[in-house]
Amino acid sequence: MTVAFFNHTRICGIKTVLPEHFIDIDDELQYFDNNPKKLARAKKMMGYGRRYIADERTTVTDMAVYAAEKLLLEMKIDRNDIDLLIFVNQKPDYPEPCDACVAHGKLKLNKNCTSLDINLGCSGYVHGLLTAHALMSSGAYKTCLLLVGDLCARTTDQTNRKGAPVFGDAASATVLTYTSEERNAYFVTGTDGTGWNKIVHPLGGMRLPLDKDTIDLYAEDTIGNRVLLHKGIMKGEDVFNFTMDVAPALLKDTMKAANWTADDVDLFAIHQANKQIVENIIAKAEIPPEKAPVDVFSKYANNSTNSVVTVLCDQTNPLKNVVLCAFGIGLSWGGAALDLSGLYNGGIAHYVTPQDAPSRERQIKYWINFFKGEEE
Amino acid sequence: MTNEEFLTEMLDVLQTEEQLSMDTVLDDLDEWDSLSVMATMAFLEKSFGIKTTMKDYKEMKTIGDIAKKAGL
Numbered sequence: 001m002t003v004a005f006f007n008h009t010r011i012c013g014i015k016t017v018l019p020e021h022f023i024d025i026d027d028e029l030q031y032f033d034n035n036p037k038k039l040a041r042a043k044k045m046m047g048y049g050r051r052y053i054a055d056e057r058t059t060v061t062d063m064a065v066y067a068a069e070k071l072l073l074e075m076k077i078d079r080n081d082i083d084l085l086i087f088v089n090q091k092p093d094y095p096e097p098c099d100a101c102v103a104h105g106k107l108k109l110n111k112n113c114t115s116l117d118i119n120l121g122c123s124g125y126v127h128g129l130l131t132a133h134a135l136m137s138s139g140a141y142k143t144c145l146l147l148v149g150d151l152c153a154r155t156t157d158q159t160n161r162k163g164a165p166v167f168g169d170a171a172s173a174t175v176l177t178y179t180s181e182e183r184n185a186y187f188v189t190g191t192d193g194t195g196w197n198k199i200v201h202p203l204g205g206m207r208l209p210l211d212k213d214t215i216d217l218y219a220e221d222t223i224g225n226r227v228l229l230h231k232g233i234m235k236g237e238d239v240f241n242f243t244m245d246v247a248p249a250l251l252k253d254t255m256k257a258a259n260w261t262a263d264d265v266d267l268f269a270i271h272q273a274n275k276q277i278v279e280n281i282i283a284k285a286e287i288p289p290e291k292a293p294v295d296v297f298s299k300y301a302n303n304s305t306n307s308v309v310t311v312l313c314d315q316t317n318p319l320k321n322v323v324l325c326a327f328g329i330g331l332s333w334g335g336a337a338l339d340l341s342g343l344y345n346g347g348i349a350h351y352v353t354p355q356d357a358p359s360r361e362r363q364i365k366y367w368i369n370f371f372k373g374e375e376e
Numbered sequence: 377m378t379n380e381e382f383l384t385e386m387l388d389v390l391q392t393e394e395q396l397s398m399d400t401v402l403d404d405l406d407e408w409d410s411l412s413v414m415a416t417m418a419f420l421e422k423s424f425g426i427k428t429t430m431k432d433y434k435e436m437k438t439i440g441d442i443a444k445k446a447g448l
Contacts, residue, residue, distance in 0.1 A: 043392045045411050164409060222410070222430060237417065237430050244421050280418045 003257040004187040006133040009144075009339060010179040013075045015346030016172040016306060016313040019054040019285035020353065023158075037181060042165075046279070047275025049298030051168035053153040058359040059100050060149035065106045066351045068145055071173045075344050079107060084144040085115040088124035088134055088305055090162045091151040101178070103147055121199070123189075124148055124305040126336050129324075130187045132176050139178065146174040148320050150304035156233065159355050160225050161237065166274055168301030171351075172309040186257040186337040188326040195331035197332035198238045202353025203230040239328070244330070245278055246333050248285035254335030261268055264321055266376070269311040269325040272296055281325070300348075304328070311349050312340075377423070382443050389419045398440035420446055 025039065026047040032038040037131040042048055053065070064087070094102070099214045100115035109115075114135075120127050125148050132144045149171025156163045203217070204210040210230055217229045227233060247306055251268065255261065268291050270278050298312045303310045308324045321341040327333035358366065377385070383396045392407040394400070402408045413433050420426040424446045436442055 041407070042411060046393055129411055236414065237428075240414065240417055241421075241427050241429070244427075276414060276418055280422055283422055 001188060001253050001257075002131060002190070004134065004189070005257075006137050006185045006187075007182050009133045009136045009185060010177050010181075010183050011129070011174060011274065011340055011343060012177055012314055013071050013165055013175045013344035013346060014172060014309060015067045015074075016170055016310050016348045017063045017070075017309040017351045018052040018168070018300065018348060019058055019063065020169050020185055020350050022050050022052045022168075024050050024164055027356050028165070032333050039358075041305075043298075045276060046271070047294065047298045047300070048165045050239065051153055051165070051301035052170065054151055054169040054303055055353055056154070057359065058154075058351065058353050059093050060091055060171050061087075061103050061106065061147075062357075063095050063169075064147035064149050064173060064353045065090075065103050066116060067101070067171055067346075067349070068173035069108055069149060069347060071175060071344075071346050074171040074346055075114060075175065077175060078112045080146045081143045082107075082109050083113050084132065084135060084141040084345065085109065085113055086118065086128050086144065086146045087116070088118045088120055088128040088148040089150065090119055090121050090124075090305070091155060099147075103329055107145075120330065120332060121150060121304050122273070122307060123326045123330065123332045123334045125308050126187065126324050126326045126334025127332075129174075129176075129185075129336060129338075130189060130334065131180075133185055133187070136178050142178045146176060147216040148172055148174075148305045148309060150306060152302070152304045156367065157228060160227055160231075162221060162225055163227075166302050168303055170300065170306040171305035172306050172313065174309070184258070184337075184339055186358075187334065188253045188257055188336075189332070189334040190246070190250075191332045192242070192246075193330065195238070195242060198242065198331060199232070199329040200234045201230065221283070240277065241348070243273065243333050244280060244284065244329055246331075247271075247281045247325055247327050250327065250333055250335040251281070251285040251287060251323065253326065254323050257335075258337035260321065260323075260337060261286050265291060265323050266316065266320050267312075267322045269308045269322060271307045271328065272297040272300075272311065273307075273328070294332055309350070313345060315345065319343055319345070379448060382446065382448055383439070385419065385423070385439075386442070389415045391415075393416065396439055398438065398443060400439045401437060402439065402441075403437075406415065408411060418441060
């Protein structure tokens with residue numbers, strides 16, 4: 001077990017943003033043979049509830065930049081002070097450049113700002129925090145903006161009944177500052193790259209570029225769902241076994257790193273994979289269920305990269321000692337034991353797609369003109 | 377866990393109101409769907425420390441086969 005320890009970075013503020021549109025599982029009776037009993041059973045077993053879905057004009061950067069604008073305003077932070085921008089996202093606006101640069105431009109940040117992306121999913125927020133703490137411990141950076149998010153709902157076919165009820169879209173902004181005071185943070189992270197293909201988008205990268213021969217390529221999964229290959233595949237059963245191997249031990253290791261027992265912890269923010277998985281992790285790790293919310297899944301679904309942030313932002317009480325536990329694509333995992341005293345919790349807001357957000361047609365026209373040298 | 381206790385647990389795991397016995401054929405149950413497979417995986421892991429894969433579920437035909445997997 002590798003433990004990374006830092007003691008001069010403060011997590012000052014967080015804010016989560018969800019798209020405006022949502023689907024309630026109660027409105028999807030048609031997928032349960034129009035049988036309310038079957039629907040009730042699925043809700044009870046998996047915790048299905050509400051999931052927010054971004055429209056085709058909304059990206060992670062749109063929501064994360066909106067979260068950042070609101071957070072900076074609410075906390076009265078001068079954007080010129082931001083000298084480090086980290087963006088954790090697997091669904092970038094463009095194959096290149098990286099989202100951190102796009103967001104830097106949109107937020108009109110200082111040019112003396114280091115901007116970089118991290119390509120991770122469910123474990124990504126912990127890795128983002130770890131990277132922020134590590135870079136800030138050099139003393140070179142004073143204020144970091146950490147943006148994270150994912151669009152697993154927008155990119156999942158809603159007729160895929162294994163994936164669709166599980167995922168919701170979300171993004172967030174976190175502000176961290178260097179502090180001369182003691183502020184302990186412990187990170188435990190790991191990777192099992194032999195499981196890289198357990199959660200995977202096989203098409204669209206350089207290994208198998210998306211082209212005419214692959215754009216409509218379907219495969220049938222174990223329950224007969226027809227899934228578009230370029231929309232991604234998850235081997236749910238394998239991921240479940242991985243999760244039960246890793247997550248309960250991760251909770252214990254993270255507490256051990258900080259020399260905490262469950263009594264010392266105010267909140268366990270566990271990645272909301274689904275209700276069943278989170279409940280199993282809690283039972284196996286033998287942590288008090290009242291300190292580990294599972295209802296966040298039913299309220300907002302599995303927000304992938306943003307999931308643990310959504311749990312934090314959903315809390316109404318002030319937080320002090322918090323354990324984060326995140327795991328998923330990679331396969332990778334990350335735990336953190338954090339002192340969040342004095343944290344500004346900006347809660348959960350909604351991103352309303354602006355009326356002038358460019359349509360697909362307008363964007364295509366824009367890039368054709370751009371190449372001609374005639375920018376809009 | 378006795379066989380009777382196992383059958384009672386399985387009623388809750390599968391969220392079914394059917395009468396279960398060790399001879400109940402899984403494919404005859406309306407509730408034997410992908411949710412039930414995941415719930416059974418979780419139950420075997422939590423209560424018996426037994427890991428299962430999709431291959432196991434293709435081979436298991438009855439409730440008794442699940443009990444056997446659990447070591448009962």
